[in-house]
Amino acid sequence: MLMNEPDNRFEAALANDSGGRKIGPVILDMQNISLSFGGVRALTDISFNVKQHEIRAIIGPNGAGKSSMLNVINGVYRPQQGEIIYRGQHRKNMDCYAAAKSGIARTFQNIALFKGMTVLDNIMTGRNLKMKSNFLMQALYWGPARREEIEHRVKAEEIIDFLEIQAIRKTPVGRLPYGLQKRVELGRALAAEPEILLLDEPMAGMNVEEKQDMCRFILDVNDQFGTTIVLIEHDMGVVMDISDRVVVLDYGKKIGDGTPDEVRTNQDVINAYLGVAE
Ligand SMILES: Nc1ncnc2c1ncn2[C@@H]1O[C@H](COP(=O)(O)OP(=O)(O)O)[C@@H](O)[C@H]1O
Ligand SMILES: [Mg+2]
Numbered sequence: 001m002l003m004n005e006p007d008n009r010f011e012a013a014l015a016n017d018s019g020g021r022k023i024g025p026v027i028l029d030m031q032n033i034s035l036s037f038g039g040v041r042a043l044t045d046i047s048f049n050v051k052q053h054e055i056r057a058i059i060g061p062n063g064a065g066k067s068s069m070l071n072v073i074n075g076v077y078r079p080q081q082g083e084i085i086y087r088g089q090h091r092k093n094m095d096c097y098a099a100a101k102s103g104i105a106r107t108f109q110n111i112a113l114f115k116g117m118t119v120l121d122n123i124m125t126g127r128n129l130k131m132k133s134n135f136l137m138q139a140l141y142w143g144p145a146r147r148e149e150i151e152h153r154v155k156a157e158e159i160i161d162f163l164e165i166q167a168i169r170k171t172p173v174g175r176l177p178y179g180l181q182k183r184v185e186l187g188r189a190l191a192a193e194p195e196i197l198l199l200d201e202p203m204a205g206m207n208v209e210e211k212q213d214m215c216r217f218i219l220d221v222n223d224q225f226g227t228t229i230v231l232i233e234h235d236m237g238v239v240m241d242i243s244d245r246v247v248v249l250d251y252g253k254k255i256g257d258g259t260p261d262e263v264r265t266n267q268d269v270i271n272a273y274l275g276v277a278e
Pocket of ligand 1: 037041062063064066067068069
């Protein structure tokens with residue numbers, strides 16, 4: 001497969017990366033996580049950590065447990081075993097609302113946007129957690145609520161500028177090509193101003209040009225906002241180029257963990273990939 005071939009398509013995107021990034025201490029520590037659905041063991045005794053400011057990739061064949069792991073991180077699934085330590089605190093029973101409140105945002109493998117709503121309104125939905133005024137105050141459009149609404153709009157517009165989607169800000173999302181919808185979904189996640197951004201296959205189904213754009217935005221988010229990124233991606237060229245460290249899952253087990261170079265030469269990883277290669 002592509003594992004051994006260096007890929008230069010993303011050099012342009014990488015040129016943006018100033019090289020001044022500082023990887024910090026561990027902020028998310030997943031310890032011995034096991035998760036099953038009835039008889040299906042989706043994750044078996046998996047441990048790995050994520051350091052502040054890094055781009056951490058999760059790779060593995062279909063059904064390996066990658067999306068399940070993201071769902072554990074953001075509190076959608078509760079593992080039967082294991083510990084999650086986020087910013088030094090044990091998180092045994094965290095629901096996804098609490099996870100989002102504490103700074104964990106995500107995008108989904110299948111786009112989850114309001115198709116009939118405009119780009120701007122979709123991005124505004126990402127601000128919900130940040131809104132203090134209640135529904136009644138907003139309905140009455142009352143003093144503080146009104147000021148708050150304006151602040152949130154300013155933030156949403158900043159994100160729109162950052163993602164270079166000004167021209168489509170009033171377009172209903174359902175009318176946009178797939179690559180742009182993925183970019184809007186990234187915008188909605190960014191609107192929550194997350195500390196950790198979880199991206200589930202942000203480039204799946206994109207052409208090379210769309211992938212290059214998405215790579216550049218991911219690197220810029222990481223660099224300019226200092227956001228820590230956990231990324232599931234199938235394109236090995238992208239993974240090897242943009243991630244600091246890679247964890248490899250196969251049938252719910254961890255079979256590799258390290259820098260892109262370490263993972264690329266790991267025999268277990270090569271075997272797992274050769275097993276599913278065409
Ligand atoms: N909600 C669920 N209910 C039952 N089984 C599930 C559920 N989510 C995932 N699984 C199973 O867990 C395994 C891992 O799935 P998933 O995490 O989606 O893998 P990946 O994202 O690596 O393709 C698969 O066998 C899948 O069928
Ligand atoms: Mg998946």
